[in-house]
Amino acid sequence: MSFVEVEFAFFLPLVLIAYWLLPRARVAQNSLLLVAGWLFYASWNWKLLSLLVFGALLDFAIGRSLGSRSLGDVDARGRRMLALGVSLVWNLGALAYFKYSGFFAQSFNELMTAIGIGASLPVLHVILPLGISFYTLQRVGYVIDVYYERQKPSQSLLDFLVFAGFFPQLTAGPIARGAELLPQLAQPRQLTPKLLASAAGTFLLGYMLKAWVADTVGTTFVDPVFANSDQYSSGLHWLAMLGYATQVFADFAGYSLLAIGTARFFGLELPINFDAPFISKSLPEFWRRWHITLNRWLFDYIYNPLVAGSGWFRGRFYSALILVFLASGLWHGAAFTFIVWGLMHGIGMAVQRGWDEWYRGLCRKDRKYVTLRKSALYGLLAWGLTQLYFMLSLIPFRAGSLADAAGFARHMFVSNGNVTLSIGTMSALDDLLCVLAVVLLHLLELPRLRRFRDTFFAMPAPLRGAVYGVLIVYLFLFVPVGASTFIYRQF
Amino acid sequence: MSQALRKSLIDWLDDNYHFGDAEGLIGGDDDKSFLQNGILSSLGFVELLLFLDKSFGVRIERKDISPANFDSLNKIMNYVLAMPSYRGPR
Numbered sequence: 001m002s003f004v005e006v007e008f009a010f011f012l013p014l015v016l017i018a019y020w021l022l023p024r025a026r027v028a029q030n031s032l033l034l035v036a037g038w039l040f041y042a043s044w045n046w047k048l049l050s051l052l053v054f055g056a057l058l059d060f061a062i063g064r065s066l067g068s069r070s071l072g073d074v075d076a077r078g079r080r081m082l083a084l085g086v087s088l089v090w091n092l093g094a095l096a097y098f099k100y101s102g103f104f105a106q107s108f109n110e111l112m113t114a115i116g117i118g119a120s121l122p123v124l125h126v127i128l129p130l131g132i133s134f135y136t137l138q139r140v141g142y143v144i145d146v147y148y149e150r151q152k153p154s155q156s157l158l159d160f161l162v163f164a165g166f167f168p169q170l171t172a173g174p175i176a177r178g179a180e181l182l183p184q185l186a187q188p189r190q191l192t193p194k195l196l197a198s199a200a201g202t203f204l205l206g207y208m209l210k211a212w213v214a215d216t217v218g219t220t221f222v223d224p225v226f227a228n229s230d231q232y233s234s235g236l237h238w239l240a241m242l243g244y245a246t247q248v249f250a251d252f253a254g255y256s257l258l259a260i261g262t263a264r265f266f267g268l269e270l271p272i273n274f275d276a277p278f279i280s281k282s283l284p285e286f287w288r289r290w291h292i293t294l295n296r297w298l299f300d301y302i303y304n305p306l307v308a309g310s311g312w313f314r315g316r317f318y319s320a321l322i323l324v325f326l327a328s329g330l331w332h333g334a335a336f337t338f339i340v341w342g343l344m345h346g347i348g349m350a351v352q353r354g355w356d357e358w359y360r361g362l363c364r365k366d367r368k369y370v371t372l373r374k375s376a377l378y379g380l381l382a383w384g385l386t387q388l389y390f391m392l393s394l395i396p397f398r399a400g401s402l403a404d405a406a407g408f409a410r411h412m413f414v415s416n417g418n419v420t421l422s423i424g425t426m427s428a429l430d431d432l433l434c435v436l437a438v439v440l441l442h443l444l445e446l447p448r449l450r451r452f453r454d455t456f457f458a459m460p461a462p463l464r465g466a467v468y469g470v471l472i473v474y475l476f477l478f479v480p481v482g483a484s485t486f487i488y489r490q491f
Numbered sequence: 492m493s494q495a496l497r498k499s500l501i502d503w504l505d506d507n508y509h510f511g512d513a514e515g516l517i518g519g520d521d522d523k524s525f526l527q528n529g530i531l532s533s534l535g536f537v538e539l540l541l542f543l544d545k546s547f548g549v550r551i552e553r554k555d556i557s558p559a560n561f562d563s564l565n566k567i568m569n570y571v572l573a574m575p576s577y578r579g580p581r
Contacts, residue, residue: 071554148554284534299533304556308540315541353534363510370510 001043002171003258004211011040016265024188026159033162033266040167041130048129055091056164059139060157062087063146067153080147087143091136098128103334131171133331137297139164142178144301151178159185168262172255174273175293181268189267197461199264204468206257211479213250213434217243220427226398229408232417237408243431244398245391246438249277252291276445278438281382283345283352286390294331298324317353322346337396337405344393430478496547496568497521503542508535521564533558543571548578 001007015036022028041049065083069076105121112120142163145151154160163181225232225240232240256273263270273292280286287295306313306320313320322343329342362369372378392409399405411417444453456464504513508531516530517523525531531539536558543549549571561567571577 284532304537307537308556360507
């Protein structure tokens with residue numbers, strides 16, 4: 001079951017009605033959320049629900065154990081480290097087994113064959129538990145925060161189990177911190193008209209992005225070009241990449257808004273996951289705006305401790321950046337295409353850092369370089385390069401193999417294909433409208449234009465309702481039948 | 492609060508990020524969030540920690556390595572001045 005499947009259209013209202021009919025008490029509300037979360041997960045695979053539940057129970061117990069002795073207690077240091085180690089081994093071990101064992105065994109076998117050694121490891125084909133990449137990071141973050149006393153251990157098993165299995169975010173985030181969700185779960189939630197309106201607006205926007213924008217652009221334009229790359233002209237390859245950037249943003253930002261909107265229906269606030277990434281003028285800015293909760297996790301728990309810690313990586317910004325983005329690539333999927341994607345962004349971040357260092361030197365010498373950096377021309381160039389680099393990095397991200405990626409990249413410059421875009425067809429116009437919708441959403445985040453967005457939300461409820469109504473009618477007419485799954489759900 | 496420490500931090504921000512504009516960005520509000528107001532990014536914050544160590548001998552404890560602890564001039568100064576290892580202008 002996912003947000004855009006018909007089962008969810010029955011599941012969500014039923015759970016919501018039951019939730020708000022219950023007494024406004026923490027235990028009652030959290031009990032229902034827990035049952036709903038487990039049902040939601042079991043509807044996908046009831047056997048693998050046990051992995052989710054066992055991991056949550058383990059991390060709850062480890063959190064309590066860590067909380068019983070302080071970080072400064074020298075006598076307890078060994079026991080605390082052991083507890084942290086058990087959690088990390090279990091969580092990351094499960095992730096490695098389910099997600100990477102097949103990939104590593106196969107890669108090892110290919111390497112052995114290539115160098116003429118006949119050794120081979122058995123390649124396991126195991127089901128990837130839904131959401132494991134997301135719920136694992138959420139729980140690992142919690143345990144590390146408790147270890148370092150940045151987070152008090154949860155004292156309620158019920159609250160913690162909901163935190164570890166809250167169904168709106170269970171399959172693809174946003175990855176919340178304990179400090180963000182646990183305090184909310186410790187309080188009873190109240191229903192207000194403002195809450196409902198905000199939840200509905202967010203949910204509708206998410207649905208629009210996913211079911212209309214992502215699925216339209218994906219099915220009518222991007223997929224055909226990637227499936228038969230050699231038949232299309234070079235120009236269409238570039239347009240397809242632009243389309244894919246639109247699709248992947250709309251798909252995942254849409255999912256995230258659906259998750260945030262659904263959580264809000266229950267009176268709970270999840271962290272935002274996207275903040276208009278296509279207005280970014282540098283790669284660091286881009287990663288602060290794209291999949292925010294994953295990137296802050298990678299920086300909080302890998303980059304910052306490495307660079308500011310006392311080990312080999314201390315002060316080695318470039319190596320740490322490449323490592324973090326390699327980890328990000330591997331997190332996205334067990335394939336060389338994702339490793340290349342991660343490497344591209346690690347190198348991109350390192351180059352950006354090198355450029356910034358060099359440019360700082362110029363600014364120190366002469367203030368005219370400060371003025372130049374603030375100019376529209378510099379901004380435009382920086383924006384163009386950032387977005388182009390991200391778009392090109394999507395080639396390995398989207399391709400099924402490195403050979404496909406290389407073929408697609410070649411066809412972007414040289415292609416014998418003669419299929420061109422049929423401008424004026426309904427499908428092409430719908431694609432264009434989808435792209436314009438994403439552009440508009442980004443423009444409304446620019447400081448100069450944000451007031452238009454604020455004006456809309458300040459309008460009387462009936463007027464806003466009418467706009468939502470028109471949007472719903474449009475979606476009914478133009479959403480492709482049989483919406484696809486979410487791209488990030490596979491990770 | 493130590494004005495000398497404050498000046499060192501402003502100088503560092505100017506020398507690395509704002510080139511004379513740091514004081515203006517902070518606008519007299521030493522509680523202003525660095526992250527929320529574009530004064531320092533999460534990447535820059537790690538560089539700040541290394542600067543504090545190198546210049547003032549303040550070794551940040553691993554548990555404290557979080558942008559939230561260093562998100563404003565006042566937060567940084569409170570943290571730094573409370574560190575026993577601090578060697579610098581008080």
